[in-house]
Amino acid sequence: TRRGVPEAILAEGKTAAEVGALAATAVETTGRALVTRADDERRAAVRAAMAEDHPDADVTVDERSRLVVVHGPAFEAPELDATVGLVSAGTSDAVPLGEADAVATEMGARTERVEDVGVASIARLLDRVDDLRACDVVVVAAGREGALPTVVAGLLDAPVIGLPVSTGYGHGGNGEAAMLGILQSCTVLSAVNVDAGFVAGAQAGLIARRIGAARGE
Amino acid sequence: TRRGVPEAILAEGKTAAEVGALAATAVETTGRALVTRADDERRAAVRAAMAEDHPDADVTVDERSRLVVVHGPAFEAPELDATVGLVSAGTSDAVPLGEADAVATEMGARTERVEDVGVASIARLLDRVDDLRACDVVVVAAGREGALPTVVAGLLDAPVIGLPVSTGYGHGGNGEAAMLGILQSCTVLSAVNVDAGFVAGAQAGLIARRIGAARGE
Amino acid sequence: TRRGVPEAILAEGKTAAEVGALAATAVETTGRALVTRADDERRAAVRAAMAEDHPDADVTVDERSRLVVVHGPAFEAPELDATVGLVSAGTSDAVPLGEADAVATEMGARTERVEDVGVASIARLLDRVDDLRACDVVVVAAGREGALPTVVAGLLDAPVIGLPVSTGYGHGGNGEAAMLGILQSCTVLSAVNVDAGFVAGAQAGLIARRIGAARGE
Amino acid sequence: TRRGVPEAILAEGKTAAEVGALAATAVETTGRALVTRADDERRAAVRAAMAEDHPDADVTVDERSRLVVVHGPAFEAPELDATVGLVSAGTSDAVPLGEADAVATEMGARTERVEDVGVASIARLLDRVDDLRACDVVVVAAGREGALPTVVAGLLDAPVIGLPVSTGYGHGGNGEAAMLGILQSCTVLSAVNVDAGFVAGAQAGLIARRIGAARGE
Amino acid sequence: TRRGVPEAILAEGKTAAEVGALAATAVETTGRALVTRADDERRAAVRAAMAEDHPDADVTVDERSRLVVVHGPAFEAPELDATVGLVSAGTSDAVPLGEADAVATEMGARTERVEDVGVASIARLLDRVDDLRACDVVVVAAGREGALPTVVAGLLDAPVIGLPVSTGYGHGGNGEAAMLGILQSCTVLSAVNVDAGFVAGAQAGLIARRIGAARGE
Amino acid sequence: TRRGVPEAILAEGKTAAEVGALAATAVETTGRALVTRADDERRAAVRAAMAEDHPDADVTVDERSRLVVVHGPAFEAPELDATVGLVSAGTSDAVPLGEADAVATEMGARTERVEDVGVASIARLLDRVDDLRACDVVVVAAGREGALPTVVAGLLDAPVIGLPVSTGYGHGGNGEAAMLGILQSCTVLSAVNVDAGFVAGAQAGLIARRIGAARGE
Amino acid sequence: TRRGVPEAILAEGKTAAEVGALAATAVETTGRALVTRADDERRAAVRAAMAEDHPDADVTVDERSRLVVVHGPAFEAPELDATVGLVSAGTSDAVPLGEADAVATEMGARTERVEDVGVASIARLLDRVDDLRACDVVVVAAGREGALPTVVAGLLDAPVIGLPVSTGYGHGGNGEAAMLGILQSCTVLSAVNVDAGFVAGAQAGLIARRIGAARGE
Amino acid sequence: TRRGVPEAILAEGKTAAEVGALAATAVETTGRALVTRADDERRAAVRAAMAEDHPDADVTVDERSRLVVVHGPAFEAPELDATVGLVSAGTSDAVPLGEADAVATEMGARTERVEDVGVASIARLLDRVDDLRACDVVVVAAGREGALPTVVAGLLDAPVIGLPVSTGYGHGGNGEAAMLGILQSCTVLSAVNVDAGFVAGAQAGLIARRIGAARGE
Ligand SMILES: Nc1ncnc2c1ncn2[C@@H]1O[C@H](COP(=O)(O)O)[C@@H](O)[C@H]1O
Ligand SMILES: Nc1ncnc2c1ncn2[C@@H]1O[C@H](COP(=O)(O)O)[C@@H](O)[C@H]1O
Ligand SMILES: Nc1ncnc2c1ncn2[C@@H]1O[C@H](COP(=O)(O)O)[C@@H](O)[C@H]1O
Ligand SMILES: Nc1ncnc2c1ncn2[C@@H]1O[C@H](COP(=O)(O)O)[C@@H](O)[C@H]1O
Ligand SMILES: [Mg+2]
Ligand SMILES: [Mg+2]
Ligand SMILES: [Mg+2]
Ligand SMILES: [Mg+2]
Ligand SMILES: [Mg+2]
Ligand SMILES: [Mg+2]
Ligand SMILES: [Mg+2]
Ligand SMILES: [Mg+2]
Known part of the structure; x- marks a missing residue:
């Protein structure tokens, strides 16, 4: 490891x-x-x-x-004093978001899921902002046009990692529009590759580890 | 004509x-x-x-x-009983949005500009929703990640036309991310090509003409 | 809804x-x-x-x-006083055109189908122009080289929405040539993504709703 | 040579x-x-x-x-008993169409220009069909969405060569949509590269030469 | 037809x-x-x-x-006094070359097949040049790097149509390198789309028809 | 701000x-x-x-x-108890790395520059590993083939942000190979767009802010 | 042969x-x-x-x-006095590296395999440098971000051939990032296509043959 | 160095x-x-x-x-007992071929230039085959459709390095068709990036150095 x-x-x-x-x-x-x-x-x-x-x-x-x-029987799970937020628009983002959650959890972080908050109904997202403000770093999954990470990052102080998801068909389908949208975001974001939930969760975990360690200093 | x-x-x-x-x-x-x-x-x-x-x-x-x-001295401007909304995030969208405005105006529509409402500060957009709800058809310009038309269409009943703008650099720059994001939108939208303000304004004008004519029937 | x-x-x-x-x-x-x-x-x-x-x-x-x-038993179908035209070149365009038809119909619009009018035999299209002139908004499906929406929009006053279809193989296949051709059209058109019949029909439905409402004012 | x-x-x-x-x-x-x-x-x-x-x-x-x-003073221009048609939508196609004309003429073919017949106004093209039916091979220049070669080939018996022109901006601009549209045409066509007026004219000249020779057999 | x-x-x-x-x-x-x-x-x-x-x-x-x-029993096959050459490098080009052959034959042309003459062994091609010089128009299939149509056109007076074939893997695979190579050829060629044997044969047939008709004038 | x-x-x-x-x-x-x-x-x-x-x-x-x-005269610079590392291969990476440095510095972080450590001479990089191990978050600029962020992330515990730089010509030039290489990295990394030094520095600054705050808790 | x-x-x-x-x-x-x-x-x-x-x-x-x-029973295997090195990061590179090995071996070269030396753990590679320094020409397979050939070529005097492997998903997946990274390498390398182990091994074999022959002069 | x-x-x-x-x-x-x-x-x-x-x-x-x-006055030029061949189709390939020549020469190799042997006139190339057979390694520059390296490699025993040149316009222009054609070659070749004459010459120089050393063993 x-x-x-x-x-x-x-x-x-x-x-x-x-x-x-x-x-x-x-x-x-x-x-x-x-x-x-x-x-x-x-x-x-x-x-x-x-x-x-x-x-x-x-x-x-x-x-x-x-x-x-x-x-394994002898495994001792690590524990971090830091929280990773995990945001998605809907059910199609479940696989990569679940990967991110599992990795961050395995690294010892607390995780907080905020789901079904797609930008087509902005009110649902605004209702959950307080939950997100409690997180130290936030992974936002984004299929189709990939607008969600940009909107979330505009509402938070914590670092946000955009995770494009391979939904959508036709031009820009399979996560391409989402990937490019995250790279072009008019807010400050970093990105991982399409469907790379494992990488997003691990990068969030590394950030959480550093924050948790600082809390313990 | x-x-x-x-x-x-x-x-x-x-x-x-x-x-x-x-x-x-x-x-x-x-x-x-x-x-x-x-x-x-x-x-x-x-x-x-x-x-x-x-x-x-x-x-x-x-x-x-x-x-x-x-x-020309003999020109008689047409007049339509319908309003075209024109939305943008910031100053870089000014050229294509101005083209759309000019064409719609030349076709006789009333126009309503709603500017500086980028998705990075969602509150500024929410403040202007009532102005937009008064429009019959809305053109939304979108550079960078192109999220604005999706968010606007989620807030309105009127048809929305997404107009991608050639801002941004690197991957997905020059309006590519915005174009693909509009085509992949999770709300109902139609699109015109990058920087095609003339086409967006004319399409909005055609819709406004039909609505204005119906009002006069 | x-x-x-x-x-x-x-x-x-x-x-x-x-x-x-x-x-x-x-x-x-x-x-x-x-x-x-x-x-x-x-x-x-x-x-x-x-x-x-x-x-x-x-x-x-x-x-x-x-x-x-x-x-469902209690469902009351909406009714709009407006007509959506639906045009295609041939049988391969049936799925997305059918989606567009279903959505527009569900929204309460009247629909008018004009099929088998590909640009390779321009006379067949010219025979049907009068039927199309009676429509308030027209969706034109286009596979292969995607020329049909351009030609139709040149013949009509109503707004036209181009719907690219994923036919064709080799370079520009799977609807890519059609998508780009619609975005580059030398007439005024708006576009939806490849095979997005649902979006085209819904956008046409939103326009029809506004026109129908104006007729009723 | x-x-x-x-x-x-x-x-x-x-x-x-x-x-x-x-x-x-x-x-x-x-x-x-x-x-x-x-x-x-x-x-x-x-x-x-x-x-x-x-x-x-x-x-x-x-x-x-x-x-x-x-x-040069001693140059004896070749002469072929065959006609090359040269079709375009408008002034932006002038450079490559002129190249095609010059090469075919230099090879000894008669040439016939049919200009300003874009698909947005199909009637203007139909007015000129008889002139085109008199040609042995036809080069059709096409910028923007590149629909003209397809429509022309649907009206003629002679072989048609599509010549894409680098007009248009945004997605599919610089002749890309036209190139792909010609390759995807639902009529029988062959293609040359974007702006390759020289190649189109020379290929038409080679066909004309063969036809002229056959006439002389 | x-x-x-x-x-x-x-x-x-x-x-x-x-x-x-x-x-x-x-x-x-x-x-x-x-x-x-x-x-x-x-x-x-x-x-x-x-x-x-x-x-x-x-x-x-x-x-x-x-x-x-x-x-059908009543069908009378047309007959043209002209020959279409059909060239390929190897067995993988068989499907599209066979389509081209079938269409040209159905249009009444004589056809001449010259196979297994890939550019990796230039001598085999040079051995067959006389057979090709007897043709009125030549279709050359080309997979992988697509060099064959260029080399053939450099050896002949007749018009040559390049037919890219979807062989090859990795970058430029599936006929892309061949397609682009034909469009960039340093000799005079026209092109059809990848695997479009039907179109190549039909275009060759249209040319052959015109030549055959001229022979009969 | x-x-x-x-x-x-x-x-x-x-x-x-x-x-x-x-x-x-x-x-x-x-x-x-x-x-x-x-x-x-x-x-x-x-x-x-x-x-x-x-x-x-x-x-x-x-x-x-x-x-x-x-x-301005009244401006009070923020100060964070956290260090941002800034790594590059050579002089061509100076502009985006300098942007990242300026932003992180303006946000109050300490910054540590490690330059001229390209992967072509791996020993020079290994000499500087201790300096990097002292950082809380590291931005690694990468032109050409973009291998440096991957190698650095393999050597460190802290989160690494890859910053592709628009050097290189031909296929994959202008930062494309570097961008894709960072997204495909076999180590855990997040990415920003090509030349987006401002974004990389700001994301590192946000992480540093969170760590600095935790140190102060 | x-x-x-x-x-x-x-x-x-x-x-x-x-x-x-x-x-x-x-x-x-x-x-x-x-x-x-x-x-x-x-x-x-x-x-x-x-x-x-x-x-x-x-x-x-x-x-x-x-x-x-x-x-076959009568086959006499050739023998060359030269060694081809074959390097890979891990198991996913096995198929193309095995092809390269088989071809070089069939051409009579000695081969030396150095596996599991990915750039994420640079120490493992450094441990094997002496084995590689004994080779006359080296093939380096590279999936994902394709950094390995660059790092290896920076450590050796012999010519290195980069062999991209079709691993990875999302942007730059299927060997695209690796292909572009090898073409953009900041060290001197030549490349073969994605998964073209046969070509890499044969090119290495041709170089080995020339070196072996020189040793025998 | x-x-x-x-x-x-x-x-x-x-x-x-x-x-x-x-x-x-x-x-x-x-x-x-x-x-x-x-x-x-x-x-x-x-x-x-x-x-x-x-x-x-x-x-x-x-x-x-x-x-x-x-x-410099004290510089002692290296000398290798090996010859690098340098082949091109025409004048547009001069810059990258000259770079390759300069680097190989600086590394001490003998160089042999074979120019103006494009595939459109195959006879001119065949006239020069004996000169090329005397070389130990051959760099072949290739613009437009990039067929020359494939044809040359089919005629020689020595290793061949394909060097694509950024000539050509339209689809596949700027060396793209040549790059892809070299990667797809049906003969054994390795490749460098578009216009990378320095890399091609240096890779040939590395091979020549190894051969020269073997000759001296
Ligand atoms: N054929 C279709 N094409 C495009 N969008 C569709 C189609 N069918 C359904 N949708 C949209 O996709 C959404 C469902 O997405 P999902 O949550 O993945 O099921 C619906 O709200 C529709 O707006
Ligand atoms: N192998 C082929 N390649 C290209 N076009 C073909 C091929 N076979 C048939 N066609 C064309 O495709 C048309 C049939 O299209 P569809 O209506 O989809 O069946 C025919 O009119 C032919 O012109
Ligand atoms: N070098 C840069 N790279 C990326 N983004 C930048 C850069 N400089 C400024 N920005 C961002 O771009 C925004 C300014 O955009 P604009 O309204 O076009 O001036 C600022 O708010 C910054 O967030
Ligand atoms: N794995 C491989 N990768 C690339 N080329 C190969 C491979 N295996 C065989 N070849 C080449 O492909 C040619 C056979 O092509 P084909 O005629 O389609 O069987 C052989 O002459 C080889 O040069
Ligand atoms: Mg979304
Ligand atoms: Mg925007
Ligand atoms: Mg069509
Ligand atoms: Mg519309
Ligand atoms: Mg071939
Ligand atoms: Mg032709
Ligand atoms: Mg990050
Ligand atoms: Mg080599």
Whole structure:
């Protein structure tokens, strides 16, 4: 685990057998495993590998976000005195936002989810601003036209990381408009790549770690 | 003048002499001339051509929007019973928004400008919603990340036309992010091309004409 | 239903179970449901959900356009005194044109279909101009090189919305040439994204609503 | 002169001195010179080079098309019994269409110009169809959305070559939409690159040569 | 059949039933049918439709080129006194070259195939130049880097049409490098879109028709 | 000054007069001005505007970074207990890195510059790792292939922000390769747009502010 | 076998039967066969074809790299006195690196593999520099941001060939960032296309052949 | 001088004063200077800097290739027993080919220029094959459609490096078609970026150095 960031196994593009084996190795060497973009078959393979090699491990599956988190029996979860906010417009942003949440949580941060606050109905977002003002760093997922991170950053003092999501079809579809919109934002933002929930969560986690450490100084 | 839309002369890419001559011809054949994207030299050429050929014509220059409008002495301005709203985030949107305003005005619509309402400070926009609710059709200019048309359309009942503006640098610069963001909008919008203020204003004018005619039925 | 636009459920990318449940919820909360891009399995799921939860609902399936429209027993269809024209070159434009038709109809507009009038045989289009001149706003679908909206807008006084369709292969295929051609049109047009029949129909519906309201003033 | 196609000197990107020298060499070795995309300075350089080295040569300058054609005293112009049609929407297509005309003429074909027949006013084009039906091969220039070659090819029996022109701004500007539209045409067409008037005229000339030869068999 | 070009039915993206029905209709209305990009299932559907509706029709299947040609009993094949050359580098160019061959043949031209003459072994191409010099117009298919049409056009007097083929992977793959290479060719060429064998063959057929007609004058 | 971020005036694309006036206004309303991308003429205009309107203001010009910073007499600089690292490969990265430095400094952070440590000579970078380990957040500028942020992030615990710089020519030039490389990094990074030194510095400043505040809790 | 480079059969996009037949022909005409990108079915087809036509042939299958190498009984492997280095960051680069290895080996070069040395952990790479300094030419595979070839070339005297690999998702995914990064490298490198392991290995083999021959002079 | 490759100063984008100073420093520290892409003013600045600081230095200017090479009095030119071939189609390739020549020469290789052998006249290339067969490694410059490296590599045993040149306009212009064509080549080639003559020459020099060393073993 470099920089406190858990080694993640991207299940997509690997066989179920490979994913199971990699997860078992991760538990052995780092005490835990984080598997992303796992379908039914690959999730089952992780469970099976644990049943065989690490029967005492704690296995948590998040179907909606296509994630598996495994904690070996000896694993001691880190704890940070800092909060990561996680914002999205709707259900299609669930997978990358869930990845970001899982990574930040694994790094020991508290997380706060603010969902269903798309810019088409600005009032719903304004209702949740106080929850967001309590966060130390905020990840904002954005599909389609990707306007949400810009609007959120205009309302907050904390650093905001824009996470474009591969929704949308036609010109600028698959997250391209969202990616470019975040890079062009008229507010101060940094960006990660399309669907890179893992990176967004880990970058937020690194910031939270530094803030948590400062609180403890 | 097809469809009530004034013939416009795009000064960019033409010599000053050509622009002057074309403007004179337009006044002769249609009673007026609308010259867009005209620098100092081309604006002077239009004035000179009018001084010579149409000394009684009424020449109006809008430096900020780089426009010249000429009405021949016999020209009778049309009048429509409908209002076109024109929204922008800031000064960089002035040229295309000014073009849209000029065309809609030439077509006889009333126009209502709502400026400096960028999404980075959402409160300024909310303050102006009532002005916008009084419009029959709204053109929203959008540079950088192009979020403004989406947010405006979420607040209104009237049809909204997104007008991307060629601001911004780097990836998605020159209006590309704004163009794609408008095409991907999660609210209902139609779009015109980057910096196509003339087209946006004319399309709004056509809609206003139809509404004005219906009011008069 | 924002702005009179029915909430639509885009079936593509959702499971059959999700689509059925979302349709049932829509009927409950808004009195109707409009499901787009639904294959056999998802259409069946909507029927099944209605059989169970809303046995009195009226379910209409349009296979060619891959649409399902559901009206709950208490739903009162709106009616507008305005006509939306819907033009296409041929059969490949059927899905997005059908979506546009369904949305405009759901918003209460009258619709007029003019099909099989591709620019390769200009005479067939000229034969139908009178039908189009009776419309208040016209959506023109355009695949391949996307020339049809430009030619139609040159023949009409009403506002025209170009709807690019993802036909064609090779360079500029999948609707790219059509999209760019509409944005570059030498007539006045506004555009929606490739295959965004829902957006085109809704924008036409918003314009029709304003015209219909003006007629009633 | 390969394939009867005159060697052309593209003046753009060369110094005036280089252009003058290359033109003089061309007259020496092939009896003529064809200089394209020449500004005032480069046109003057060609005149000067001829005044010095080939005082008996016949120098024709076409300012609008930025061309210079030089025939040495001994040059015998070829003559073909075939006609090349040359169609355009308006004045912005003048440079590439003029290049096409010059090359076809230099190859010995008769040429027929049909101008100002853009698709926004289809009636003007229909008025000229008989002139075009008399041609053996037709080059159609197309800026902006590039619809004209498709419409023309739908009206004729002869082969049509689409010549995209670098007009237009924003998305698909600089001839991109026109290029893609020609490649996606729903009628049978072949294409040359953006602004490649020389290539279009030469390809039409090669076809005309073959037809002329067949007439003479 | 516009311009002598047979109506072709692009089987890709249509159901087997639709393809069979369209083929039957084509035989009824034009005396023949040309079906392109047909897999086993769609080829069988055409056979079945003919067995039922046109038992006397002549059905020819070309598996390698994925084509079916049907001639109704009354169909009289046209005949042109002109030859179309068809050149390719290797087996991957077979489908589009076969389409070009079929269309030119259906239009009545003689065709001459010159295959396996890729530029990596220039000697094999030079061996076949005399065969190509006997052709009136030549279609050259080109995958990967698309150099072949340029080299062929440098060796011939006849007009050459470049046909890019969607081979290759990585940057410039799927025919993009070939398409751009043909448009940038340093010899005189015209182009059709990637894999547009039908268009290349039809354009060559239109040229051949004009030459054949001239021979008969 | 939103979020403690100074309002910056992007001099590029504005007239010298406009830049001078905007700077004077900024000093009036926020106590300071930060002018970026200012050439000689615009820098002189700022000096002149200050001489006239704010003769007591403190004007600092950084020619290499094309920046002007103005502090009005009453301005009290903020101070943060946190350090921003600023890394670059060489002189071409100076302008955006200088912008980042100026903004972070204006926000009150300490800054540490580590320059001339390009990946082509990895030893020079390794020599400076200890300096970087002392920073709380690090901005890494990257032109050409953009490898430096990835290598730096692999060596540090602190969050790293990649800042692509518009060097390089040919494919991937103007910062495109660097932008994409940062988004694809195999280490955890967030990104800003090409040449967006202002944004990178402001995002680092926001993070530093949060850390500094935590240290003070 | 041109230039000592074995004819390779790219199995992807060919039927199993075709691949088997092509392999048999290759063994007949050149004494060996090299089949790349072969899945289970195509690998089995090669085995079967050999069992039938060349029962004495030596068949080697490399599953991880999806390769089959066949040596006929009479084949005499070439031998070169030169070493090709083969470097990669991790397991995802295995297929193209394996292709490069196979081709260089078939050309007679010695090969040296240096794997798992990604730039995120620069120390692992530095540990292997001595192994690389013993090579005459080095192929470096690079997915994601493609920084590895640049860093390696900065450490070596031998020529380095960058081989981009199609890993990564979102902007710059599928090897695009790696391709552009190699072309923009701030060290001296040449490049092959994305995933073109065959080409990289063959180019390295050609260089090794020349060096080996020089050693033997 | 890393890897024997001279440090080159890219004059483009630097002031004349900077270029003069950098050249003087290079002579001081490495004994020589290589200045590329230098216009008149920058070439004069190098001469002036040498006149002042290094009056005994040997200054060679190559106007056509926009290069200056300076050798300090103590500089001892390296010498390699190996030959680099340098091939181009015509005069537009002169600048990058000249850069490649200068670098290879500075590294001590013998160089052999083969110019004016474009693929449009294949016979001229075939006449020069023997000269090329005597080379150890060959750089082939390629503008427009970029076919020349592919054809040359098909004729030679030595490794070939393709160097795309930024000629051509329209689609695929500015070297894009050439770049993609080299990457897609159906022969074995490696590539450098568009106009990267310095890199091509240095990579050829590195290969030549290794071959020369092997000859001396
Ligand atoms: N065919 C369609 N094309 C474009 N937008 C659609 C379509 N169908 C539904 N929508 C829109 O997409 C939204 C649903 O998005 P989602 O939350 O992903 O289901 C709806 O509110 C509609 O505005
Ligand atoms: N392989 C092909 N490539 C290009 N165009 C084709 C092809 N096959 C058929 N076509 C054309 O596509 C038209 C049919 O389009 P559709 O209405 O979608 O079936 C026909 O009229 C042909 O002109
Ligand atoms: N160099 C820069 N890069 C990016 N953004 C900048 C830069 N300088 C100023 N800005 C931002 O651009 C805004 C000014 O935009 P404008 O209204 O066009 O002057 C400021 O509020 C800053 O947030
Ligand atoms: N994996 C590969 N990558 C790139 N080129 C390959 C590969 N395998 C084979 N080839 C080349 O592709 C040619 C075969 O192309 P084809 O005629 O389509 O089978 C061979 O001559 C090889 O030069
Ligand atoms: Mg959103
Ligand atoms: Mg905006
Ligand atoms: Mg169409
Ligand atoms: Mg509209
Ligand atoms: Mg080829
Ligand atoms: Mg042609
Ligand atoms: Mg950040
Ligand atoms: Mg090489």
